[in-house]
Amino acid sequence: MNNLKILREEAGLSQQKLADQLGLTQQGIFSYETGAYEPDISTLKRLADFFNTSIDYLVGNTEIRRRIEKTEQYDLNEQETQIVDEYRALSTKAQNSFQLILSSLTDLEKGR
Numbered sequence: 001m002n003n004l005k006i007l008r009e010e011a012g013l014s015q016q017k018l019a020d021q022l023g024l025t026q027q028g029i030f031s032y033e034t035g036a037y038e039p040d041i042s043t044l045k046r047l048a049d050f051f052n053t054s055i056d057y058l059v060g061n062t063e064i065r066r067r068i069e070k071t072e073q074y075d076l077n078e079q080e081t082q083i084v085d086e087y088r089a090l091s092t093k094a095q096n097s098f099q100l101i102l103s104s105l106t107d108l109e110k111g112r
Contacts, residue, residue, distance in 0.1 A: 003058050005033040007051045022046050052092065 008018050008029070015029040024043070031037040039047065048055045048067075056062045066088055076084065087098060 001032050001035065001038075001058055001060070003053075003060055004029075004047065007053065007058075008033075011051070018050075022050060 008015070011018075013021070014026075015033070016026040018024075019026045019029050022043075028037070028039075032039050044055045044058060048058055051058075052067065053065050054062070054067050057065050074080075087095060090098065
């Protein structure tokens with residue numbers, strides 16, 4: 001579970017701090033990260049929820065970090081599809097910034 005270590009380090013958490021947050025042990029986190037042991041499904045769910053990612057990303061089945069969400073069907077043109085794909089590749093912080101910028105632009109357009 002190499003991606004667990006990546007997510008933990010990006011969040012600036014030590015193994016002990018992550019363990020404390022989730023009610024696990026530091027040794028357990030170490031074992032998951034090194035592949036010595038695999039977490040059970042309930043632990044995988046807690047880890048995925050904590051990092052707001054999918055279990056598939058945690059276990060290395062995909063490089064897509066975001067959770068799979070229910071989406072509405074839209075008929076998007078090529079440019080709109082590219083924008084959506086690029087948005088989904090952004091971190092949560094960058095998505096929030098993008099949403100603020102988009103809201104500001106929309107407000108400007110309304111107030112022409």
